[in-house]
Amino acid sequence: MEDYKEIREQLEQQHKALHRRVSAIRADLRQADAPLDADWSEQAQELENDEVLANIEDVSMSNLEQIEAALSRMDHGHYGECIECGEKISLRRLEALPFVTMCIVCARESERASKSN
Numbered sequence: 001m002e003d004y005k006e007i008r009e010q011l012e013q014q015h016k017a018l019h020r021r022v023s024a025i026r027a028d029l030r031q032a033d034a035p036l037d038a039d040w041s042e043q044a045q046e047l048e049n050d051e052v053l054a055n056i057e058d059v060s061m062s063n064l065e066q067i068e069a070a071l072s073r074m075d076h077g078h079y080g081e082c083i084e085c086g087e088k089i090s091l092r093r094l095e096a097l098p099f100v101t102m103c104i105v106c107a108r109e110s111e112r113a114s115k116s117n
């Protein structure tokens, strides 16, 4: 069986960093519930920032889920297997994108399918 020790370390570090980021964003968004500034332009700016932050939070949360799924696949010995065809995903691909679940062939296929929708 492949040894994905380095990838696991990478995933765990990313997981920690994302966790910190999401907590920081949440703290910041909570503060935003405070009464808005009287200055309208500043208000608009604040709302815009909130939207950006909420977006980053969304992306970070889905990344967190992907990382957790990848770590759990590692725990079960399925890491690096394509969920579509069961083939091994190349190590180079895993190193570049540690939480991919599909081999390059299936990934391209599903991308094409989603684009034609």
Ligand SMILES: [Zn+2]
Residues within 6 Å of the ligand: 082, 083, 084, 085, 086, 087, 102, 103, 104, 105, 106, 107
């Ligand atoms: Zn595949």
